Amino acid sequence: MKPERCFLGFLFSFLLTGVAEIQPAHNSLKPQRVHFQSRNFHNILHWQPGRACISNSSIYFVQYKMYGQRQWKNKENCWGIREFFCDLTNETSDIWEPYYGRVRTTLAGIHSGWTMTQRFTPWWETKIDPPVMNITQVNGSLVVILHAPKLPYKDEKGKTVSMENYYELVYRLFIINNSLEKEQKVYEGARRVVEIEALAPHRSYCVVAEIYQPMLDRRSQRSEERCVENP
Amino acid sequence: MAALQKSGSSFLLETLAASCLLLLALWAQGGVAVPITCPCRLDSSNFQQPYITNRTFTLAQEASLEDNNTDVRLIGNDLFQGVKMTERCYLMKQVLNFTVEEVLFPNSDRYQPYMQEVVSFLDKLSKKLSQCRIEGDDQHIQRNVNKFKDTVKELGESGEIKVIGELYLLFMALKNECTF
Numbered sequence: 537m538k539p540e541r542c543f544l545g546f547l548f549s550f551l552l553t554g555v556a557e558i559q560p561a562h563n564s565l566k567p568q569r570v571h572f573q574s575r576n577f578h579n580i581l582h583w584q585p586g587r588a589c590i591s592n593s594s595i596y597f598v599q600y601k602m603y604g605q606r607q608w609k610n611k612e613n614c615w616g617i618r619e620f621f622c623d624l625t626n627e628t629s630d631i632w633e634p635y636y637g638r639v640r641t642t643l644a645g646i647h648s649g650w651t652m653t654q655r656f657t658p659w660w661e662t663k664i665d666p667p668v669m670n671i672t673q674v675n676g677s678l679v680v681i682l683h684a685p686k687l688p689y690k691d692e693k694g695k696t697v698s699m700e701n702y703y704e705l706v707y708r709l710f711i712i713n714n715s716l717e718k719e720q721k722v723y724e725g726a727r728r729v730v731e732i733e734a735l736a737p738h739r740s741y742c743v744v745a746e747i748y749q750p751m752l753d754r755r756s757q758r759s760e761e762r763c764v765e766n767p
Numbered sequence: 768m769a770a771l772q773k774s775g776s777s778f779l780l781e782t783l784a785a786s787c788l789l790l791l792a793l794w795a796q797g798g799v800a801v802p803i804t805c806p807c808r809l810d811s812s813n814f815q816q817p818y819i820t821n822r823t824f825t826l827a828q829e830a831s832l833e834d835n836n837t838d839v840r841l842i843g844n845d846l847f848q849g850v851k852m853t854e855r856c857y858l859m860k861q862v863l864n865f866t867v868e869e870v871l872f873p874n875s876d877r878y879q880p881y882m883q884e885v886v887s888f889l890d891k892l893s894k895k896l897s898q899c900r901i902e903g904d905d906q907h908i909q910r911n912v913n914k915f916k917d918t919v920k921e922l923g924e925s926g927e928i929k930v931i932g933e934l935y936l937l938f939m940a941l942k943n944e945c946t947f
Contacts, residue, residue, distance in 0.1 A: 604840025632939060636837055655831040657935065660824055753817030
């Protein structure tokens with residue numbers, strides 16, 4: 537459906553329903569599936585256009601608040617935008633607190649109602665990315681340095697805050713033998729520097745890592761596989 | 768090593784609890800006139816069980832879907848207003864007792880299968896805190912607890928749903944205020 541036709545259709549249905557029954561037209565405009573997507577505490581509000589139609593002349597308005605507050609706050613950067621997402625990372629940075637976001641749209645001067653998210657608690661809902669690995673070879677053994685994903689927060693001194701401040705994280709390291717299609721867990725623990733010793737010479741090894749959150753029994757996706765040849 | 772530490776600290780807790788019981792027994796008989804302070808604390812292992820942690824959070828999330836009143840929050844800054852850090856576990860004990868007995872037990876047929884498991888978990892915590900007392904006047908604490916209870920009762924059924932929707936906050940508050 538073309539945007540113009542779509543808009544006319546909307547206007548027609550709006551006129552038909554009339555002032556007395558203004559609600560249905562509003563409802564068909566309301567943004568849908570308003571929800572947070574959270575990765576490493578980067579909390580992005582996403583939505584889809586209302587049922588009325590996908591019109592590129594629709595603009596969106598975003599508000600947010602912490603659960604228990606009376607006032608909704610306008611998100612200035614997302615006030616009258618055309619995108620279907622809005623970054624609320626800074627507004628939802630108290631990661632143990634529950635938040636709400638909501639969105640409405642305007643089309644040809646007609647406001648839709650607000651569509652609200654579910655209660656959103658970053659600490660509970662954020663998905664942690666796999667660790668990043670640096671591998672060096674030292675005298676026939678591998679030294680693996682693991683980094684948890686970067687967070688959007690800085691402390692008072694401007695230093696980045698690590699993921700371990702919020703979860704007791706455990707790193708897991710696996711060696712994969714591609715020819716045998718086997719993998720072996722070689723390390724599980726909180727240390728970020730792991731040495732894998734006693735590797736057979738003249739063989740290649742592939743290493744992969746993940747992060748485990750014991751408190752929630754969740755694990756991240758696997759990191760990319762890194763392969764090295766033992767001299 | 769970790770296991771040793773854990774059993775060590777729970778041994779300490781049990782000793783504390785036992786000596787506290789003894790004191791209480793003596794006190795009840797009018798034997799000695801000692802100020803009674805029992806430990807208001809929970810072992811952190813209570814909050815390190817992923818299964819029940821997930822169940823509690825999921826239950827809270829389910830109930831919060833039915834809680835349309837986003838302005839009113841029961842477990843928040845107001846609840847701790849004027850209550851010292853050292854008294855907050857005692858405060859949470861009162862909130863927990865009320866939650867288990869007045870809200871969760873009567874609603875135990877809802878939100879299955881989560882409710883059943885979460886109720887028995889929280890009931891256990893409540894029993895573990897049964898000896899928890901504080902020294903001196905607790906009027907200011909009682910005032911906050913009563914305000915909590917009154918708000919729940921005023922809201923009626925939706926107040927009870929709100930309590931269930933805040934089990935996540937209850938869990939975190941117990942963890943923060945009662946473990947050391």
